Amino acid sequence: MEDVTVVERSLNDPDLFALLYDRYFKDLYRYLAARLGRDHVEDLVADAFLIAFNGRGGFDPERGTVRSWLYGIATNVVARHRRREGRRLNALSKVSAETPAEGHEERVISQLAAEASRPELVRGLKGLAQGDRDVVFLLVFGGLGYEEIATALDIPVGTVGSRVNRARKKLRKALGDVNPMRER
Amino acid sequence: MDELKLIEIVFAEPDPTPQAAAAGRARFLRLAHEDGGSSGGPRFLRPVHEDGSSGAGPRFLRPAHEGRSRRTRPGRRLLYGGWAAAAALALVFTLVIGIPSAGPADARELLILAANSSEAHKARGRYTHMEVETGVVEKVGSPERPYSMLSRRVDAWWYPTSKDDDGWYAYRKLGAEPAGAEDAVAWRAAGSPARVRSLCTQAAKVYKVGPDGKAVEQPAHPCEDLDTRPQERMETIRMAGGLAGFLTSHPDLDVRNLSADPARLKEQLLGWTRSGGLGGMVEGDAAQLWAAVRMVLFNPEGPVSPQVRAASYRILADLPGVRSLGEYTDPLGRKGQAFTRTGEGSEGVAGTSRIVVDPVSGLPLAEEGYEGTGGHRTSYIAVRAVGPTDAPPAQE
Numbered sequence: 001m002e003d004v005t006v007v008e009r010s011l012n013d014p015d016l017f018a019l020l021y022d023r024y025f026k027d028l029y030r031y032l033a034a035r036l037g038r039d040h041v042e043d044l045v046a047d048a049f050l051i052a053f054n055g056r057g058g059f060d061p062e063r064g065t066v067r068s069w070l071y072g073i074a075t076n077v078v079a080r081h082r083r084r085e086g087r088r089l090n091a092l093s094k095v096s097a098e099t100p101a102e103g104h105e106e107r108v109i110s111q112l113a114a115e116a117s118r119p120e121l122v123r124g125l126k127g128l129a130q131g132d133r134d135v136v137f138l139l140v141f142g143g144l145g146y147e148e149i150a151t152a153l154d155i156p157v158g159t160v161g162s163r164v165n166r167a168r169k170k171l172r173k174a175l176g177d178v179n180p181m182r183e184r
Numbered sequence: 185m186d187e188l189k190l191i192e193i194v195f196a197e198p199d200p201t202p203q204a205a206a207a208g209r210a211r212f213l214r215l216a217h218e219d220g221g222s223s224g225g226p227r228f229l230r231p232v233h234e235d236g237s238s239g240a241g242p243r244f245l246r247p248a249h250e251g252r253s254r255r256t257r258p259g260r261r262l263l264y265g266g267w268a269a270a271a272a273l274a275l276v277f278t279l280v281i282g283i284p285s286a287g288p289a290d291a292r293e294l295l296i297l298a299a300n301s302s303e304a305h306k307a308r309g310r311y312t313h314m315e316v317e318t319g320v321v322e323k324v325g326s327p328e329r330p331y332s333m334l335s336r337r338v339d340a341w342w343y344p345t346s347k348d349d350d351g352w353y354a355y356r357k358l359g360a361e362p363a364g365a366e367d368a369v370a371w372r373a374a375g376s377p378a379r380v381r382s383l384c385t386q387a388a389k390v391y392k393v394g395p396d397g398k399a400v401e402q403p404a405h406p407c408e409d410l411d412t413r414p415q416e417r418m419e420t421i422r423m424a425g426g427l428a429g430f431l432t433s434h435p436d437l438d439v440r441n442l443s444a445d446p447a448r449l450k451e452q453l454l455g456w457t458r459s460g461g462l463g464g465m466v467e468g469d470a471a472q473l474w475a476a477v478r479m480v481l482f483n484p485e486g487p488v489s490p491q492v493r494a495a496s497y498r499i500l501a502d503l504p505g506v507r508s509l510g511e512y513t514d515p516l517g518r519k520g521q522a523f524t525r526t527g528e529g530s531e532g533v534a535g536t537s538r539i540v541v542d543p544v545s546g547l548p549l550a551e552e553g554y555e556g557t558g559g560h561r562t563s564y565i566a567v568r569a570v571g572p573t574d575a576p577p578a579q580e
Contacts (some may be wrong), residue, residue, distance in 0.1 A: 014216065021212055025205055031339060033197035042200060042208030049212045058436045080421055114193035121190050130424045140192050141487040154428045 003066035007059050017053050020066065021067050025049075027067075028074050032139045037088045044081070048074045064151030071142045072152035082130075102171050117175055124125035124174025132167040135160055235556040291508035294521050294543045295501035301546030302497060305490035309572030310349065312487035315340035317566045319515060321363045325408060331370035332560075333380060335360035336412050338568065340418070342576055343487040347426035352577050354421065359414035363560075379409045420577050430486070439484045444491035446498040453477070453499075470504050474525045478539060481548040481563045490571075493548065497541070514540040514550040515564045 001009075003020065010017040028048055033041045051073050052059075059069060078085060114121075125133060131153070138149045146164075150157040200208075251488040251496035317337045336358040344351045360380065362368035371380075423430055427440070437456045443449045450473065477496045481489055500506055505525045512522030524538040537560075550566040 001509075017216065018209070018213060021209055025208060026200065029200045029204070029208070030197070034195040034556060038197040042204040043211055046208045046489035052438065053216045054214075079424060082422065095294070114190045117190060118194050121187065121194060124187075125191070127395045136191065137195075140188050141195070153425075155425075168187055169253075171191075175190075 004061045004172065007056050007061075007066060010053075011102040012055055014053070017049075020070075024067065024070055025168070027142070028070060031074055031137065032077065033073065034141045035088070035137055037083050044077050045074075048077045051076075063179060064135065065148060068148040070156065071138055071144060071148070073137065075152060078134070079130070086126075087132055089126050090121055093126070094117050099130050108127075120175050121171065125173040127174065128167050128170060131155075132163045132170075135163040136167045136171075185449060197309055205345075215254075217333035223250075233474075290505050291523055292501045294508060295497045295506075295541070298521075298541045298543040299494040299497035300548050301500065301544060302490045302494040303546070305546065305571070307572045308345065310346075310574040311342040311351065311572070311576065313340070313342050313569060313573045314484070314567070314570060316570040317356065317358070317516065317564075317568055319564045319566075321562050322360075322567045323383040323562065325370065325374060325383065327383060328373075329370065329549070330368040330383055332372070333360040333367065333382075333410050333412075334363040338418070340577070341428065341430070342573070344426055345487075349426065351423040351427065352420060353430070354418045354577055356418045357411070357415045359412050360410035361412065378412050380460065382411070383407055388413075401471070418577070426525060427486070433460075439486035439488050439492075441479065442480065442488065442492045442495075444489065444495050446495040446502075449492065449495045450499050452542055453480070467536075473499055473503055474537075478551050479538065481541075482551045482567060494546065497546075509538060512538075512540050514566055515552065516550070516568070518542070518549055520549040527531065 001019070003023070004167075005014055006019050013082060025045060028045045032044050036044065041104045052070055059066070065071075089101075097179065123143075128136070129174070130148075133153055134153060138144045138152060142149075142152075144152060146157050147161045226327050312407045314337065317336060317338050319334050321332050321334050321513060323330045324333050337355045338358060340352075340354045342352040362371045371377075374380075437452075437457065442452055452477040452487050453473060453551055457476050477499055480496045481493060500523065503525070507524055509522035509524055512520055514520055519538075520540040520542045526536045536554040537550045537551060538554070541547070542549055547570065548567050550564055552561050553563040554560065555562050
C-alpha cells in the first residue's frame with residue numbers, strides 16, 4: 001500500500017497509521033539522533049509521529065511525499081528542542097579521546113580525519129542559521145532532494161539551493177578552507 | 185571528503201536498538217490511542233496542553249525541559265496603544281447608542297457594538313500577540329472519594345507579521361488547586377498531596393466524524409497526574425521562519441485566511457466544521473458556528489485580525505439561540521458582557537458555554553464551559569492579552 005493510501009485510509013482506520021511508523025521510524029530516528037543525540041530519542045520520534053497522526057486529515061499529497069512531510073514535522077520537533085541541540089553541538093565541539101575507530105581501513109581513515117576536524121566543523125555548524133542547519137541535516141541524514149526539502153520546510157526550492165550553498169561555504173571557511181583528507 | 189561527508193561521520197549515531205524501536209512504537213500507539221486522533225470533542229474546550237506530551241500543535245510537543253525560560257509574565261497587558269485608541273473611539277459610539285443599564289441587554293445590539301469596536305482597531309505591529317490563561321476542572325482522588333481540582337496554565341504566542349521574522353511561543357503551568365471549598369477539605373484530608381492523579385473513569389466519551397459522515401466513539405483524554413506546584417517561569421521558545429514553525433491543532437483551517445466579511449467567514453467556518461473540523465459531533469449550523477466562532481475568538485492558534493473578530497461577533501449577533509446574560513465578571517475578575525447558547529441534546533453539545541466580551545473595546549475576554557445547564561464550571565479560557573505588538577518576549 002502506498003504511503004498516501006495509508007494516510008487516507010488511516011482516517012477511517014487509525015490503526016493503519018502504525019504502518020507508516022514502521023516504515024519511517026528508523027529514518028526519523030537517525031535524523032533526530034544526529035541532531036539531538038540518541039538519549040531517549042525514540043520518544044521524540046514517537047511525538048513526531050503523533051503530530052503527523054493528528055494532522056493526517058490535513059495532509060495534502062499534491063504538496064509532496066509523506067516522507068518529506070514527516071521530515072518536516074521532525075524538523076519542527078528539533079526546533080522545539082533548541083537547548084538540547086545546543087548541548088549536543090557543544091559536546092561535539094570538544095575534542096574527545098575516544099577509542100580509535102575500528103573497521104575497514106578506508107573507513108578508519110575517514111573517521112580519524114573527521115575526528116580531527118570535528119571542533120571546527122561543529123563550530124561552523126553552530127554558526128549557521130537554524131534554517132541553513134535544517135537544510136544541511138535533511139540533505140545528509142534525511143537523504144532528501146532539494147524538492148523534498150522544500151516541501152518539508154515549506155520554502156521555495158531556490159531557497160533550499162541558496163541555503164545549501166551558503167552553509168557549505170561557511171562550513172568550508174570554518175574548516176579553514178582545507179580538505180581534511182588531503183591535509184592529513 | 186567534503187564537509188557534508190564530515191557531518192555524516194561526526195553526527196551519525198548508532199542505529200536504534202530493537203528495544204528503543206519497540207518503546208517508541210508503544211509510546212506512539214499509546215498517545216495516539218489516548219489522544220483519540222485529536223478527535224476529542226471541540227478541541228478548544230478540551231484541556232489544552234496539560235502535559236504537553238500528546239496531540240498536535242507546538243503545545244503538545246513536550247518543550248518543558250527544552251524551552252528557555254526567559255522571563256516572568258509582566259502582569260496583564262490587555263491594552264496596547266492601538267486598542268486604547270480604538271476603545272476610546274468605541275466609547276463615543278457607546279454613548280451614542282447606549283447600553284441598557286438594567287437587566288440583560290439585547291444580545292444582538294451588544295454584539296454589533298463589539299463588532300464595531302473591534303473593526304476600528306487599525307494598529308499593526310511586528311507581531312500579532314495573544315496570551316491566554318486556561319483552566320480545566322478535573323476529578324481526582326479515588327473513585328470512592330472523588331474531588332475536583334482546577335489546573336491552570338498560561339500560553340502566549342507572538343506570530344510574526346513578516347514571513348522572514350521569527351515568532352515565539354511561551355507557556356507556564358500555574359499548578360492545580362482545589363476547585364472549591366469542599367474540594368479543598370477533601371484535598372487536605374488526602375494529605376494535601378503535591379501531585380494528584382486524575383480520575384479517568386469520569387472522562388466523557390468523545391466522537392469523531394469519519395469521511396462517511398458517521399460518528400465514531402473514541403476514548404476520551406488520558407488520566408494524568410496534576411501538579412499543584414506552578415512552574416517558576418514562562419518557558420519561551422523561538423519559532424524560526426515566519427509562521428511555518430507554528431503547528432496547529434486545527435490543521436485543516438488556516439485562520440490567516442479567514443475573511444472579515446461575515447457572510448464569507450460564515451461559509452469558511454461552516455466549510456471547516458462540516459468537514460469534521462470541530463472533531464466532535466456537533467450538529468446543526470447554529471451550534472457549529474457558535475463553537476467555531478469561539479475557536480476564532482479564544483483559541484485560534486494563529487493570528488486573527490480585529491476585523492475578523494468583528495465579523496465573528498456579527499455572526500453571533502445573527503445566530504439563533506444566542507442570549508445575553510448581562511454584565512458578567514470573567515475568571516480574571518474583569519467586567520464584560522456575557523452571552524450563552526445552550527446546546528440541545530440532538531446537537532451533540534453537552535453542557536453550556538458562555539463567552540464574555542467587552543463590547544466597548546471589542547476585546548474577547550473569556551469563554552467558559554459548564555456542566556449541563558446551571559452546573560459547575562468545567563473549563564475556561566481567558567484572554568490576557570491580544571493585539572499587535574512590536575516587542576518580542578524579554579530574553580535572558
